Amino acid sequence: MRDLASTLLSWDRFAVASVVAVRGSAPRPVGAAMAVGPSGEVIGSVSGGCVEAEVYDLARTVLETSVSTLATFGYSDDTAFAVGLTCGGSLDVLVQRDSSSLRAALQASLDGHPVSVRFSAEGRTFTESWMPPPRLLVFGAIDHAAAVAEIGRFLGYHVTVCDARPIFATPERFPAAHEVVVDWPHRYLASTHTDAQTAVVVLTHDPKFDIPVLTEALSRPLAFVGALGSRRTHLERLDRLRAEGVPSAALARLRSPIGLDLGGRSPAETAVSIAAELVAVRHGGTGLPLSSLSSPIHRTQESHGTDLSQRRRHAGWTVARPAPGHADGVPGTQCGQVPVLLGAGEVPRDARVGVGTGGG
Structure with a gap:
């Protein structure tokens, strides 16, 4: 959502849909967001196209009613035009109206401050954390x-x-x-x-x-x-x-x-x-062609090893001998889908949404 902040703050009202859970293969990660503005304009994406139309309709409804909703979208093979994820996974999407606290959080994020915000819908509580860009x-x-x-x-x-x-x-x-x-x-x-x-x-x-x-x-x-x-x-x-x-x-x-x-x-x-x-x-990618690999395209856990050559070996590829001075096993940043709880201290750099334990 933070990526949409500038546009969201320019609108007098909006509804925003955020991916709060992903199971199996899905085109967009947890934290992906799509928003609908006062005249029906849309920015962002939650699925890369699979369920955008249905989420858009939900956002228009939330924009009118101001009632947050939590929807689940899963695999559908009935027809190419059915509402569902053809990639075989499923995702949960939280749709909510703008509020003064959300606007304040978006502005603080644009100003370069780390921010955590809490959302509630249908008895579940979520937090989303935004750190300054790397x-x-x-x-x-x-x-x-x-x-x-x-x-x-x-x-x-x-x-x-x-x-x-x-x-x-x-x-x-x-x-x-x-x-x-x-x-x-x-x-x-x-x-x-x-x-x-x-x-x-x-x-x-x-x-x-x-x-x-x-x-x-x-x-x-x-x-x-x-x-x-x-x-x-x-x-x-x-x-x-x-x-x-x-x-x-x-x-x-x-x-x-x-x-x-x-x-x-x-x-x-x-x-x-x-x-x-x-x-x-x-x-944590291998740098290899996806067509040559059989592993899942979208990683949900930390990859094996921290250097490209280690990951390529795990994928079963022969790895060229490292050049002098360019050793294997170099520490790198790993970015798993880790739930973030409000006030938990350090949070990942990217926006992450996780199930919380409290209300309000």
Whole structure:
């Protein structure tokens, strides 16, 4: 729902449908939302198309009656046009009207504050938690950075592009970035708050820029640290980082050359390759074609292993030997469907909805 916040707050009234439970295979995860505005306009999605029309009708009814409802949608094979999930799973959808407390929560989330909100319907209570978006720090104001900033923003990151050269680091060159900073990369990173969800992408492939910033980045518990460059550049970079005293365990976290092997060469294609690795690390994917796997498409539990090569071995694929300095078993962020209870302390970065135990 947080992804729809700007539009929701611009409407004088709305009804919003949220996925609160998923069983089996379903096209959208817990937390996916769709909203209907005062004139019948619709934004968002709860099923990717399977049950959107039925949920839309429910939202229109809730908009008129202000009575929340909880609906279950399951597999239907009667007809291609029946209301049901053709993927074979089922999901529960909570539909509710806007309220002053919900609007306040959405505004607080847009302002960058962590928020938990509680919803009740038909004797069940749910909480949904929204954390500030993860940060993507892109170092190097080259043409590839514009494409990386654009796809990073599309993926929901708060994107910063940083370069020490003011002639290149301009907002006009990077319109998709939330911030464009003129500073030495290592100095900016040293003075910037990061956390375990932050991703760092170094595109300079110039030792005077990338060695200091990578030294700083690899000293922090970040979600992702990657660097652009050829395999020869990577090996030379490792030697320089060792000379700076970066320990082997930290060097093993460096994803270089950055990106998955997609075969592309243009800045846009390179950005897709980098984004693909970011998504795989973030959600525990293998990076392999889905057509070659027999495992469930939508994961409901943490995947086996934390590095792409470990996950590929579990999938039964032969894995190339890791390049020097790029060891297996690198810690990565896992993002399981964990129920979140109000006031439970730390919550996942993404919106999660879970069954609560109390009322009101």
